[in-house]
Amino acid sequence: MADPRVEAYARLLVERCLDVQAGMQVLIRTTPLARPLVDALSRLIARRGAYVVPRIDFTMWPTNAAWAAEAPLELVGELPPIDKHACDAMDARMTIDAPENTAWGAELDSERRALTKKAEHYFFRRTISMQIPWVSCQFPTRSLAQEAGMTLEQYEDLLYGACLLDWEAEGAKMNGYRDRFDAADEVRIVGPDTDLRLSVAGRQGEVDDGRVNMPGGEFFYSPVEDSAEGTILFDVPTHYQGVPVSGVRLTFRAGRVVEASATEGEETLLAVLETDEGARSLGELGIGCNPGITRPARSTLFDEKIAGTVHLALGASYPSTGGTNESAVHWDLVKDLRVGGRIELDGAVVQENGVWTI
Amino acid sequence: MVTEERVDEWARLLIEECVGVQPGWQVLLIGQPLARPLVEACARRVARREAYALVRYRFEQSANAAWLKEAPAELTGTTAPITAHEYEAASAYVAIVAPDNTRDLSDVPGERIASYLSAMRALTEPYLADEKPWVGTYWPTEALAQDAGMTLRQLEAFVLGAVLVDWQALAKDMERIAARFDAADEVRIVGAGTDIRFSLAGRTGLVDALGANLPGGEVFYSPVEDSAEGVIEFGEFPACYQGHQVGGVRLRFESGQVVDASAASDEAFLLAQLDADGGARRLGEFGIGCNPGIQRHIRNTLFDEKIAGTVHLAVGHGFPNLGGTNVSAVHWDMVKDLRRGGRIELDGQVVQEDGRWL
Numbered sequence: 001m002a003d004p005r006v007e008a009y010a011r012l013l014v015e016r017c018l019d020v021q022a023g024m025q026v027l028i029r030t031t032p033l034a035r036p037l038v039d040a041l042s043r044l045i046a047r048r049g050a051y052v053v054p055r056i057d058f059t060m061w062p063t064n065a066a067w068a069a070e071a072p073l074e075l076v077g078e079l080p081p082i083d084k085h086a087c088d089a090m091d092a093r094m095t096i097d098a099p100e101n102t103a104w105g106a107e108l109d110s111e112r113r114a115l116t117k118k119a120e121h122y123f124f125r126r127t128i129s130m131q132i133p134w135v136s137c138q139f140p141t142r143s144l145a146q147e148a149g150m151t152l153e154q155y156e157d158l159l160y161g162a163c164l165l166d167w168e169a170e171g172a173k174m175n176g177y178r179d180r181f182d183a184a185d186e187v188r189i190v191g192p193d194t195d196l197r198l199s200v201a202g203r204q205g206e207v208d209d210g211r212v213n214m215p216g217g218e219f220f221y222s223p224v225e226d227s228a229e230g231t232i233l234f235d236v237p238t239h240y241q242g243v244p245v246s247g248v249r250l251t252f253r254a255g256r257v258v259e260a261s262a263t264e265g266e267e268t269l270l271a272v273l274e275t276d277e278g279a280r281s282l283g284e285l286g287i288g289c290n291p292g293i294t295r296p297a298r299s300t301l302f303d304e305k306i307a308g309t310v311h312l313a314l315g316a317s318y319p320s321t322g323g324t325n326e327s328a329v330h331w332d333l334v335k336d337l338r339v340g341g342r343i344e345l346d347g348a349v350v351q352e353n354g355v356w357t358i
Numbered sequence: 359m360v361t362e363e364r365v366d367e368w369a370r371l372l373i374e375e376c377v378g379v380q381p382g383w384q385v386l387l388i389g390q391p392l393a394r395p396l397v398e399a400c401a402r403r404v405a406r407r408e409a410y411a412l413v414r415y416r417f418e419q420s421a422n423a424a425w426l427k428e429a430p431a432e433l434t435g436t437t438a439p440i441t442a443h444e445y446e447a448a449s450a451y452v453a454i455v456a457p458d459n460t461r462d463l464s465d466v467p468g469e470r471i472a473s474y475l476s477a478m479r480a481l482t483e484p485y486l487a488d489e490k491p492w493v494g495t496y497w498p499t500e501a502l503a504q505d506a507g508m509t510l511r512q513l514e515a516f517v518l519g520a521v522l523v524d525w526q527a528l529a530k531d532m533e534r535i536a537a538r539f540d541a542a543d544e545v546r547i548v549g550a551g552t553d554i555r556f557s558l559a560g561r562t563g564l565v566d567a568l569g570a571n572l573p574g575g576e577v578f579y580s581p582v583e584d585s586a587e588g589v590i591e592f593g594e595f596p597a598c599y600q601g602h603q604v605g606g607v608r609l610r611f612e613s614g615q616v617v618d619a620s621a622a623s624d625e626a627f628l629l630a631q632l633d634a635d636g637g638a639r640r641l642g643e644f645g646i647g648c649n650p651g652i653q654r655h656i657r658n659t660l661f662d663e664k665i666a667g668t669v670h671l672a673v674g675h676g677f678p679n680l681g682g683t684n685v686s687a688v689h690w691d692m693v694k695d696l697r698r699g700g701r702i703e704l705d706g707q708v709v710q711e712d713g714r715w716l
């Protein structure tokens with residue numbers, strides 16, 4: 001029998017996240033494993049009188065790894081005109097992460113991987129600037145469950161538990177915390193091996209109440225670009241294009257990474273930092289608030305929302321929050337504050353051990 | 359056995375021989391998920407030709423069933439502008455059919471399928487009219503094997519045997535056969551329950567080798583429209599069309615028109631097709647199967663019409679590029695086995711007996 005949560009999830013994505021209107025061309029990129037969700041979405045989008053433009057591949061469109069491994073470099077670094085046209089013409093887009101193997105990019109060397117990122121930038125530019133409705137989400141697969149150290153059933157419970165929430169109520173709570181950060185100039189993050197200060201002066205936070213990310217459950221800033229000072233250890237494991245990376249330690253001076261190391265995947269970390277000029281600066285400070293997510297799953301989408309964590313992203317910032325950093329990279333790294341960490345705003349503690357004190 | 363080498367050779371035939379991909383081209387690779395090994399082999403071959411591979415998987419062969427079932431009626435006869443642009447701008451397309459269920463459109467109302475297919479037909483017209491290259495092929499799946507009454511292993515051997523033949527040698531043989539038929543006026547086919555004559559006077563045939571079908575392996579004509587006289591009985595194989603399998607079709611022609619039709623099973627479907635429009639009772643095609651790798655009927659016209667030692671007649675639409683003038687929405691190929699007691703005569707001279715050329 002079909003999982004009734006798939007239908008509820010599809011409704012959330014079509015109605016709340018994209019609010020699909022008649023005549024829209026909704027581009028859905030995912031893998032064949034997400035078929036039950038794609039079918040449910042297709043029905044709902046059809047009922048709204050809109051088009052589905054499926055972009056289904058085993059690797060995430062517009063990158064096909066088999067092709068990108070052998071094509072001339074100048075082609076890999078630039079989308080074909082047909083795909084650019086789709087990026088220009090789509091009225092909404094949905095990315096459903098549903099890998100059969102999270103190491104799908106392993107056949108591409110770091111140069112080719114960087115070029116596919118560069119080419120994909122064309123696809124992201126109209127969504128990162130919020131010109132069209134968009135949402136990134138997941139469909140539970142065995143690969144995602146494995147990555148998170150769970151069974152598929154457990155992972156399904158995690159995903160649907162984190163997504164099928166009362167988003168109006170969550171939004172109201174997060175708006176309250178966000179107002180407190182908006183009023184502050186300096187954010188200090190303290191914890192084991194961590195003492196980092198950065199400025200959000202003049203910047204406005206945005207609340208992710210389950211629209212562009214599903215699950216939502218964070219509020220986030222583009223920190224002042226040259227303000228980060230200090231060191232932070234990201235103790236939540238992650239990966240970059242399928243390559244596992246963990247134990248990332250970054251030291252910032254005047255907003256730029258001046259020292260970087262990792263206990264796993266250090267070569268990848270260093271390569272990412274060399275991608276372009278903006279890759280060494282921060283594009284985001286985010287505060288996780290989703291009560292349905294309590295443990296890391298090696299998936300940025302969930303991990304950055306764990307209530308009691310913060311995350312920083314290297315690379316591109318969100319212009320909508322006043323950020324000016326540009327880069328092909330936007331890589332979120334998560335810090336758990338639930339065991340011996342705290343957040344201070346202009347010297348006042350607002351969260352301790354992951355629990356709000358305001 | 360479907361080895362990597364054979365799949366790569368198959369991809370080479372598709373990309374280099376059938377389509378002839380050139381540097382800088384944008385090549386649509388349209389497949390179903392089960393065809394992944396061949397799709398990826400094609401993507402690599404396209405990459406080595408310094409062209410773009412645009413990989414598009416879809417769940418159903420010809421339409422998004424979930425969308426088509428629910429969309430407003432006025433949308434079902436249209437395609438998303440992004441899709442239309444894609445076919446217009448592409449240099450070539452490769453379609454790899456690999457269903458996981460050959461009945462996966464069976465709950466979509468026929469008029470919705472028809473209206474969608476006619477919209478798609480408008481997009482593929484420049485390819486079908488030979489303005490741009492395309493090729494279609496079948497990847498063996500359990501669903502296709504089931505329809506063929508075979509195990510998957512048997513079907514794999516069958517398909518590879520039909521695809522990986524010496525095409526240069528076969529093309530030469532077929533050109534000789536075409537030259538002989540080109541020079542003749544009257545064709546007579548005699549066999550079980552069969553004695554029919556029709557004219558090819560002034561018509562030239564086409565040799566299908568490394569063209570728009572893989573496997574190819576036929577020589578075909580549009581016979582003179584008012585010339586067919588006599589009876590043909592398709593008693594050896596069911597006549598397969600649009601998911602129907604009609605047994606024991608018997609057609610009697612006068613002055614090119616079917617004047618008497620009967621079938622041992624599903625006769626109502628046969629009669630409905632013949633009454634579909636003014637052109638459905640005339641011949642649009644006469645074809646001679648020449649692929650030595652295809653020996654048995656698998657209820658799949660792309661293969662069955664190529665069985666060496668068979669001929670096929672299609673009621674309905676003719677080929678304008680072969681001088682055909684008959685117009686119809688129907689084009690139904692029916693295959694007649696001549697290998698056990700049949701012969702072909704050209705202007706009174708026997709040229710093939712019991713399926714063997716003389």
